[in-house]
Amino acid sequence: MKTVCEINKCVGCMACVDSCPKGAISINDDLKSYNAVIDAEKCCDCGLCFKTCQNNVSLSLNLPFMWKQGYVSSDEDRKTSSSGGVAYALSKSFIENGGVVCSCVFRDGEFVFDCSDNLSDITKFKGSKYVKSNPSGVYKSIKALLKDNKSVLFIGLPCQVSALKIVVGESLNKNLYTVDLICHGTPSPKLLESFVNQYGYKLSDLSGISFRKKGRFALQSEKTFVRQGVMDRYSIAFLNGLNYTENCYNCNYAKEERVGDLTIGDSWGSDLPSDQKSKGVSLLLCQTEKGKKLIDDSDLVLFDVDKTVAKNHNHQLEYPTKKPPHREKFFRLYSKKTFNKAVFSCYPKLCFKQSLKSLLIGLGVKKYGGGVHCKRSSQK
Numbered sequence: 083m084k085t086v087c088e089i090n091k092c093v094g095c096m097a098c099v100d101s102c103p104k105g106a107i108s109i110n111d112d113l114k115s116y117n118a119v120i121d122a123e124k125c126c127d128c129g130l131c132f133k134t135c136q137n138n139v140s141l142s143l144n145l146p147f148m149w150k151q152g153y154v155s156s157d158e159d160r161k162t163s164s165s166g167g168v169a170y171a172l173s174k175s176f177i178e179n180g181g182v183v184c185s186c187v188f189r190d191g192e193f194v195f196d197c198s199d200n201l202s203d204i205t206k207f208k209g210s211k212y213v214k215s216n217p218s219g220v221y222k223s224i225k226a227l228l229k230d231n232k233s234v235l236f237i238g239l240p241c242q243v244s245a246l247k248i249v250v251g252e253s254l255n256k257n258l259y260t261v262d263l264i265c266h267g268t269p270s271p272k273l274l275e276s277f278v279n280q281y282g283y284k285l286s287d288l289s290g291i292s293f294r295k296k297g298r299f300a301l302q303s304e305k306t307f308v309r310q311g312v313m314d315r316y317s318i319a320f321l322n323g324l325n326y327t328e329n330c331y332n333c334n335y336a337k338e339e340r341v342g343d344l345t346i347g348d349s350w351g352s353d354l355p356s357d358q359k360s361k362g363v364s365l366l367l368c369q370t371e372k373g374k375k376l377i378d379d380s381d382l383v384l385f386d387v388d389k390t391v392a393k394n395h396n397h398q399l400e401y402p403t404k405k406p407p408h409r410e411k412f413f414r415l416y417s418k419k420t421f422n423k424a425v426f427s428c429y430p431k432l433c434f435k436q437s438l439k440s441l442l443i444g445l446g447v448k449k450y451g452g453g454v455h456c457k458r459s460s461q462k
Contacts, residue, residue: 084119084120084122085117086098086107086120086131086132086138087118087138088137090114090116090117090329092116092117092118092329093137093241093245094268095241096216096217097134097135097249098118098131098135099118100218100221100249101131105124106126107120108121111272113270113272113416115327118135134248134249136241136244136245136248137334141244141341142247142341144339144369145339145340145369146368148367149365149387149389149392150365150386150387151166151365151366151385151387152166152363152383152384153166153358153363153364153383154168156171156381157361160361162208163209163362165362166361167362168364168380169185169346171380171382172237172377173235173237174381176233176235176379177198177199177204181199182235183204183207184196184235184236184238186207186211187206188211188291191275191284193271194216194217194218194220195215195217195219197220197224197227212317212320213269213274214269214327215239217242217246220246224246225249225250228250228257234257234258234259236259238263239265240262240335240342243341244341246260247341259375260343260372264346264347264396265330265336265398266326266403267326267330267331267402268326269319269327270325270327273319273325276416277307277314277316278307280420280422308436308440310443311443312436313436315422318429318432318436319412319425322429323404324412325413330402331402333398333402336399336402336403337399337401338393342369343373344366344368344369346364348362349363349365351394366384367399408428412425412428415428
């Protein structure tokens with residue numbers, strides 16, 4: 083198998099797929115890792131795939147010069163966001179100033195990227211996505227917009243921001259603004275598909291999906307996967323880093339130096355009053371003057387944040403997620419059992435605790451909170 087970069091190091095950014103003039107690149111997803119595979123019969127040896135792969139070039143990263151925490155000023159926008167609504171505020175002001183926003187959306191059972199200059203569209207960008215998304219095709223779209231002298235705001239994972247910057251190049255960088263997300267790591271979407279299959283769903287049956295609400299983790303729908311307020315086993319696997327693809331445990335972007343103009347995430351460990359933390363608070367790191375302009379133009383309420391506290395609660399600003407000792411066991415059992423049973427075998431105490439919590443909520447002994455939500459498509 084001939085691959086674009088070192089075996090099992092592919093981040094799945096799809097830049098090489100988009101760059102190939104012969105359609106010779108495909109992504110092999112074996113659940114444990116991604117690999118960009120070259121079809122030798124189609125390959126014309128132009129080298130474009132190698133040149134656009136971020137694993138084969140020097141990375142341009144910058145230290146933040148500003149650390150802030152805060153939230154969008156609109157209570158309604160904040161209420162409907164998974165954190166402090168900062169990404170929504172940035173997108174809204176960017177479009178109002180004549181720009182185009184590009185970010186991840188869930189559509190037809192897939193996590194893909196859309197570009198829009200319409201305010202009514204940006205609500206579809208809301209929410210955390212704890213799965214590998216597919217940016218294929220978006221690089222060409224953004225490049226075309228930049229050539230047409232449009233200003234573009236791209237919000238994505240650090241590896242996706244890096245890929246975009248390589249594809250766009252210095253000549254078109256002037257009107258490109260980038261926001262990278264603090265990333266734990268990402269699993270194959272095939273694992274999410276297998277998780278929802280256990281409950282009689284297909285991802286393509288769902289019109290919407292969100293993975294948490296105000297710090298509470300659980301995957302739910304109009305007919306929930308688990309009782310509201312209980313953490314499901316997909317969330318347990320994700321938060322413990324059990325099922326990420328291999329490259330994530332050696333992420334080149336899990337450090338203080340960042341690839342985007344801005345970096346956003348959750349302000350875990352925030353020192354703001356508890357009534358504010360319960361509504362969601364975002365963390366912002368600013369690396370460039372472009373990033374500062376994005377902040378200045380947006381309707382945000384910001385406060386200083388202790389850099390040490392922020393890093394202690396977001397280890398991805400210092401080092402990648404460590405590979406769990408149970409990872410091999412999970413994938414071995416997953417091939418024989420259901421997703422839920424494989425997770426239970428790796429984390430029996432944690433799973434039992436959530437089952438007990440579900441029972442107590444059902445008996446009315448314990449109150450419930452939020453969780454991960456999805457909606458069944460009305461067209462199915």
